[in-house]
Amino acid sequence: MSLYDRLIEASADDWRAYTEHPFVEMMAAGTLPETAFRHYLVQDYLFLIQFVRAYALAAYKGRTIEEMRYGLDGLRAILDGEMALHVNYCAGWGLTPSDLEAADEDMPTTAYTRFVLDWGVRGDLLDLHVALAPCIIGYAVIARRLASIPGALAASNPYAPWIAEYAGDGYQQLAASTVEHLDTLSDGAVGEVRFRQIAGIFAQASRLEAAFWQMGLDRA
Numbered sequence: 058m059s060l061y062d063r064l065i066e067a068s069a070d071d072w073r074a075y076t077e078h079p080f081v082e083m084m085a086a087g088t089l090p091e092t093a094f095r096h097y098l099v100q101d102y103l104f105l106i107q108f109v110r111a112y113a114l115a116a117y118k119g120r121t122i123e124e125m126r127y128g129l130d131g132l133r134a135i136l137d138g139e140m141a142l143h144v145n146y147c148a149g150w151g152l153t154p155s156d157l158e159a160a161d162e163d164m165p166t167t168a169y170t171r172f173v174l175d176w177g178v179r180g181d182l183l184d185l186h187v188a189l190a191p192c193i194i195g196y197a198v199i200a201r202r203l204a205s206i207p208g209a210l211a212a213s214n215p216y217a218p219w220i221a222e223y224a225g226d227g228y229q230q231l232a233a234s235t236v237e238h239l240d241t242l243s244d245g246a247v248g249e250v251r252f253r254q255i256a257g258i259f260a261q262a263s264r265l266e267a268a269f270w271q272m273g274l275d276r277a
């Protein structure tokens with residue numbers, strides 16, 4: 058069993074609350090109010106800025122060139138890839154990247170990003186990558202499922218570009234390599250005590266993800 062499978066199994070309720078949150082179901086159905094999505098997306102841009110810092114930290118903490126490169130690739134995937142989705146959506150609302158950067162962080166954004174960065178500083182590379190994992194893997198899992206719901210990818214669904222981005226090959230491959238990387242990092246040998254520690258980080262990050270969706274819905 059991969060470390061990822063063990064982590065999901067250990068935090069099943071939190072994982073489900075995150076990946077099956079009403080926010081994502083409403084995106085697939087196209088019924089999510091735009092105010093909710095807009096608040097979420099602006100906050101997500103601020104979230105990604107902090108995640109770039111977390112990946113930079115992962116590169117810094119790498120003990121091999123391969124681990125350093127892994128941090129760098131994650132950083133690039135956000136800066137040169139994922140953020141374009143946010144910029145494009147926001148351009149439709151008349152918001153420029155500078156407007157996004159100047160927005161204030163809402164509490165759940167600060168809570169989640171600083172939780173990850175704190176584990177990154179305090180813990181070792183495995184702690185950091187476990188704190189990052191629900192983000193990448195969760196969005197890949199969510200988008201793959203949503204993409205299979207009839208009508209979710211229809212041109213009439215304003216959230217189709219979001220679903221298509223995370224269900225796309227590039228992002229799905231990033232998630233698959235994250236699953237593999239967790240096994241490489243843990244070397245297949247994580248004892249019970251260590252597993253309980255990282256399972257706690259994984260579960261908390263999953264709860265912070267659910268709180269992030271809820272932050273959007275609360276603006277509906």
Ligand SMILES: Cc1ncc(CO)c(N)n1
Nearest residue numbers: 101104192193196266269
């Ligand atoms: C809150 C959040 N979690 C995960 C991702 C995926 O990168 C994202 N963009 N935002």
